[in-house]
C-alpha cells in the first residue's frame with residue numbers, strides 16, 4: 578500500500594511535468610473507484626492550468642483556478658507521466674492530458690483509489706478537514722503527542738496510526754518508529770512520558786524522511802513505460818521479520834495483532 582513517503586515521492590515525481598501546464602483532455606475508462614469519478618470533471622478541468630501540486634496526508638492535490646483535483650492512491654494505485662501515444666493497459670483507469678504532449682495516468686488494479694473534484698478549499702473537504710498534523714511539520718511535536726494522549730488508554734501504536742492524531746504514519750512506519758524509540762507498541766498512550774514521546778517523534782520524522790530521500794532515487798521511474806514507479810524497499814528492522822533475530826539484542830521478533838493490523842516488536846528492547 579502506498580504510504581506517506583511513496584505519496585510524497587509520487588508528488589515530486591509528477592510535479593515538474595504538470596506544474597503550470599494546461600489540461601487539454603481528461604479520459605475516464607473506469608469511473609468506479611472507491612468513489613465514482615465525478616461526471617463533470619472533464620468539463621471543469623479542461624483548459625485549466627495546474628497551479629500547485631501539493632500533498633496533505635496521503636492525498637495529492639492538483640490546484641487550478643477553477644477548483645482542485647483530489648487524488649488518492651488507495652491500496653494499489655500508482656501515477657506515471659507518459660507520452661500521449663502510450664496505449665493504456667488493463668488497470669489504467671484515468672488520464673489527464675497536458676499541453677506538453679504528456680499525460681498523467683492513474684493505474685489502480687484494486688480500485689480503492691480516488692479521483693475527486695472540489696471548487697472549495699480542498700483542505701476543508703470532508704476527507705481532509707479532520708486530519709491531524711503532518712508528521713514532518715513543526716506541528717508534530719512531543720508536547721503535542723504528550724498532551725493529546727493524557728486521557729487515552731489506547732495502545733501507543735494504535736494512537737500513532739490514527740490519522741486524526743497524525744497523518745500518514747502507516748503500519749510499517751508505526752512498527753519501525755516504535756522499535757527505533759524503544760517503546761512497546763502495546764503500552765498505553767497515557768503512560769508514556771514526555772521524554773519518550775520526544776524519542777518517538779524523532780524516530781517518526783527520521784524514518785519518514787529517510788524513506789522520502791530513498792524514494793528520490795526512483796523519480797525517473799515516473800516516466801518509464803514499464804515497471805512500477807516510485808516505490809522502494811526500505812531496510813526494515815522489525816516489520817515482517819517474525820521470529821528473526823532482533824537487530825539490536827538478537828532475541829526473536831514477536832508478531833501480534835493490534836486493531837486488526839500486524840505488529841512486530843522486540844519485547845526485550847521495547848518497554
Ligand SMILES: [Zn+2]
Pocket residue numbers: 823824825826827828843844845846847
Ligand atoms: Zn531486541
